[in-house]
Amino acid sequence: MGLQCGIVGLPNVGKSTLFNAISSGKAEAANYPFCTIDPNVGVVTVPDERLDTLETLVKPQKVVPTIIEFVDIAGLVKGASQGQGLGNKFLANIREVDAIVHVIRCFEDDNIVHVEGRVNPIFDKDIIDTELQLKDLESVDKKLQRIEKAARVSGDAKAKAELEVLLRYKNALEDGKNARLVDATEEEKRAAVGDLHLLTIKPVIYVANVDEGSLPNGNKYSDQLREAVKAEGADVLVICANIESQISEMSEPEEQQMFLEEYGLTESGLSQLIKASYSLLNLITYFTAGVKEVRAWTIQRGWKAPQAAGVIHTDFERGFIRAEVIKLPDYVQYKSEAAIKDAGKMSVEGKEYVVQDGDIMHFRFNV
Numbered sequence: 001m002g003l004q005c006g007i008v009g010l011p012n013v014g015k016s017t018l019f020n021a022i023s024s025g026k027a028e029a030a031n032y033p034f035c036t037i038d039p040n041v042g043v044v045t046v047p048d049e050r051l052d053t054l055e056t057l058v059k060p061q062k063v064v065p066t067i068i069e070f071v072d073i074a075g076l077v078k079g080a081s082q083g084q085g086l087g088n089k090f091l092a093n094i095r096e097v098d099a100i101v102h103v104i105r106c107f108e109d110d111n112i113v114h115v116e117g118r119v120n121p122i123f124d125k126d127i128i129d130t131e132l133q134l135k136d137l138e139s140v141d142k143k144l145q146r147i148e149k150a151a152r153v154s155g156d157a158k159a160k161a162e163l164e165v166l167l168r169y170k171n172a173l174e175d176g177k178n179a180r181l182v183d184a185t186e187e188e189k190r191a192a193v194g195d196l197h198l199l200t201i202k203p204v205i206y207v208a209n210v211d212e213g214s215l216p217n218g219n220k221y222s223d224q225l226r227e228a229v230k231a232e233g234a235d236v237l238v239i240c241a242n243i244e245s246q247i248s249e250m251s252e253p254e255e256q257q258m259f260l261e262e263y264g265l266t267e268s269g270l271s272q273l274i275k276a277s278y279s280l281l282n283l284i285t286y287f288t289a290g291v292k293e294v295r296a297w298t299i300q301r302g303w304k305a306p307q308a309a310g311v312i313h314t315d316f317e318r319g320f321i322r323a324e325v326i327k328l329p330d331y332v333q334y335k336s337e338a339a340i341k342d343a344g345k346m347s348v349e350g351k352e353y354v355v356q357d358g359d360i361m362h363f364r365f366n367v
C-alpha cells in the first residue's frame with residue numbers, strides 16, 4: 001500500500017543515521033546540519049515472528065514479509081513555517097507522509113553541533129511542534145475564511161457545524177496543542193479538516209536518540225521527553241542511532257544478537273521502531289500459507305474479508321465467495337491444514353467477516 005513514515009526533527013539529531021540503519025545505508029549521514037536535502041525513501045520489511053513459525057510448519061519455497069516505507073526528511077529549524085532553511089519544501093515533504101517519527105537528540109557530544117547550542121529535548125520538541133502548528137494554523141485559517149462566508153451568506157447548517165469544529169482546531173493550535181489532540185468525532189474530523197492534510201494530526205512516535213552508554217533504559221533527557229509526552233499518549237522509543245547503524249551492518253544474526261546483549265537489549269531498536277510504526281499506521285497483517293509461498297499481507301485494521309482479499313488481487317475482491325480462516329495457535333497445535341480441518345478448527349467466513357491480525361486466510365472466488 002506504500003504507506004510512509006517520515007523521519008522528522010531538528011538538524012543534526014541523528015535522523016539520517018537512523019534512516020541509514022533502517023534501509024541499510026543509502027542516505028548520507030554527516031556531522032553537519034542540512035546534510036540531507038532531498039527526502040530519501042527506504043523500504044523495509046516488517047519483522048514478524050509469526051512468519052518464522054509458519055515457515056517452520058509449512059516449509060514453503062519462499063517467504064515474503066510485508067513492507068513499510070520510511071522517508072528521511074531534512075531537518076527543520078525555527079521559522080520553517082515562514083520558509084526558513086528551505087522550511088516550505090521540508091514541510092511539504094512531511095505533508096506527504098502518513099505518520100511521523102520524531103527524532104529528538106538525547107545524547108551529549110561536544111563534537112556534534114546542536115543548532116540551538118544545547119541539548120534540551122523539551123525545547124527541541126517544542127520548536128518542531130510550533131513550526132508544524134503554525135503551518136496548520138495557516139491551513140485552518142484559510143478554510144475558516146471560506147466557510148465563514150458560506151455560513152453567513154446561506155445560513156447553511158452544515159457550514160455552521162464545520163465552522164464550530166474548525167474553531168476548535170484553531171483554538172487548540174493557537175494554544176500550542178497538536179491537532180491530533182483535538183476532541184472531535186471521526187465524522188467531524190473528516191468534514192472539517194479531512195481535506196487539509198494537517199501536519200500535527202498525523203500519528204506520531206518519538207525516538208529518544210541516546211548515547212550508547214544510556215542503553216537500554218535511557219537517561220535524564222529521555223526521561224524528560226517521556227514526561228513531556230505523557231499527556232499525548234504517544235510511544236517514546238529509546239534508541240541509539242549509532243548502535244543501530246552498527247548492528248545493521250552486521251551480516252550474521254548471531255553476531256547481531258551478541259552485540260545486542262552487550263547493550264542489554266533483547267531486540268534491536270529498529271525492529272521495535274518498525275513494528276511500532278506499523279501499528280501507528282493502524283495496519284495489521286494477515287497471512288497466506290502454501291508450499292509455494294508463505295506470505296504476509298498488510299491491511300488496515302477493520303477491513304472486511306473481500307477488501308482484504310483485494311490486496312492480493314482485485315479479482316479476489318470482485319469475485320469473492322468466502323474465506324477460510326485458520327488461527328495461528330491452531331496451526332501450531334495441529335501442524336497441517338488437513339488436521340486443522342478434521343479438528344473443525346477452520347472457519348468459513350463470508351463478506352462481513354472483519355479480518356483479524358494474524359489470521360491465516362484462504363480466499364474462494366469466482367470471476
Ligand SMILES: Nc1ncnc2c1ncn2[C@@H]1O[C@H](COP(=O)(O)OP(=O)(O)OP(=O)(O)O)[C@@H](O)[C@H]1O
Pocket residue numbers: 009010011012013014015016017018028029030031032033034035036074075076107109112209210211212239240241242243
Ligand atoms: N546516538 C548518537 N550518539 C552519538 N552520536 C550520534 C548519535 N546519533 C547520531 N549521532 C551523530 O550525529 C551526527 C548527525 O547525524 P545525522 O547526519 O544522522 O543527523 P540528521 O538529523 O540527519 O541531520 P540533518 O538534519 O542535517 O540531515 C552524525 O555525526 C552521527 O554520527
Ligand SMILES: [Mg+2]
Pocket residue numbers: 015016017028029035036074075
Ligand atoms: Mg540527515
